[in-house]
Amino acid sequence: MTDQAAAIQGDDSLSEADRLGLYRVLLSRRDVRGQFLPDPIPDEVLARILVAAHHAPSVGFMQPWSFILVRSPEVRERIKNAFAKANDEAARMFEGEAQSTYRSLKLEGILESPINICVTCDRDRAGPVVLGRTHIPTMDLYSTVCAVENLWLAARAEGLGLGWVSIISEPALKEILGLPDHVVPVAYLCLGRVSHFFAQPELETKGWRKRLPLADLVSLDRWEGPRDEDLGKALTEAQDKAERGEIV
Numbered sequence: 001m002t003d004q005a006a007a008i009q010g011d012d013s014l015s016e017a018d019r020l021g022l023y024r025v026l027l028s029r030r031d032v033r034g035q036f037l038p039d040p041i042p043d044e045v046l047a048r049i050l051v052a053a054h055h056a057p058s059v060g061f062m063q064p065w066s067f068i069l070v071r072s073p074e075v076r077e078r079i080k081n082a083f084a085k086a087n088d089e090a091a092r093m094f095e096g097e098a099q100s101t102y103r104s105l106k107l108e109g110i111l112e113s114p115i116n117i118c119v120t121c122d123r124d125r126a127g128p129v130v131l132g133r134t135h136i137p138t139m140d141l142y143s144t145v146c147a148v149e150n151l152w153l154a155a156r157a158e159g160l161g162l163g164w165v166s167i168i169s170e171p172a173l174k175e176i177l178g179l180p181d182h183v184v185p186v187a188y189l190c191l192g193r194v195s196h197f198f199a200q201p202e203l204e205t206k207g208w209r210k211r212l213p214l215a216d217l218v219s220l221d222r223w224e225g226p227r228d229e230d231l232g233k234a235l236t237e238a239q240d241k242a243e244r245g246e247i248v
């Protein structure tokens with residue numbers, strides 16, 4: 001092992017303020033669609049956010065991601081048209097009241113945000129045999145999602161809003177952005193300064209779906225296995241506190 005590989009983090013303890021700050025970012029991150037301001041993002045801020053994304057974990061240290069920064073109004077117009085087509089198709093998949101609620105939702109900020117970012121996964125980046133991906137081939141896609149989450153949290157820490165738009169046909173997105181076959185567009189993101197962040201997910205406040213009780217989702221040793229009652233109480237308490245904004 002080289003000296004550098006053996007090196008350990010000098011000051012590896014986090015202050016209480018750091019700990020709370022991280023939870024604050026995690027719990028106050030929102031998917032933003034409608035509150036974008038047009039102000040450009042300074043390069044140094046964008047660079048920090050992209051570095052955070054690039055420090056995500058990845059299978060076999062594959063780093064399969066790339067970031068296409070979409071600034072061109074023409075390209076964004078094409079993306080918006082692809083969204084409008086897919087969104088109309090999506091609306092028809094819901095029945096009755098759900099369909100009218102769906103149609104009332106704002107589900108993208110493609111043109112209002114100053115920049116869009118497509119995070120891609122190059123499935124060939126580290127050759128055909130990748131450490132850790134040998135038996136579950138989708139691990140490179142999951143790694144790319146880790147980069148997306150890092151990017152999302154770093155954006156929130158910088159006071160920027162981010163919205164993920166997935167209501168677009170994948171072939172249309174690939175064609176517009178010129179992606180080769182082996183590159184998957186994992187996430188199409190809208191990024192920018194915002195007028196405000198909502199306290200709760202918009203889908204929750206608009207009555208689409210509620211946050212599930214965490215204690216119902218944690219079991220022991222097997223799928224829907226037994227519950228640890230004490231842990232269940234702790235989970236409910238922690239979730240209630242988070243909902244009241246107490247950690248934040």
Ligand SMILES: Cc1cc2c(cc1C)N(C[C@H](O)[C@H](O)[C@H](O)COP(=O)(O)O)c1[nH]c(=O)[nH]c(=O)c1N2
Nearest residue numbers: 029030031033106107108164165166167201202203
């Ligand atoms: C993979 C994926 C894909 C999408 C999303 C998220 C993720 C993870 N979300 C955002 C989603 O609606 C949102 O995360 C949840 O409603 C929870 O809200 P907060 O993110 O906590 O604000 C999302 N939102 C939207 O308005 N249009 C979209 O196409 C999508 N697509």
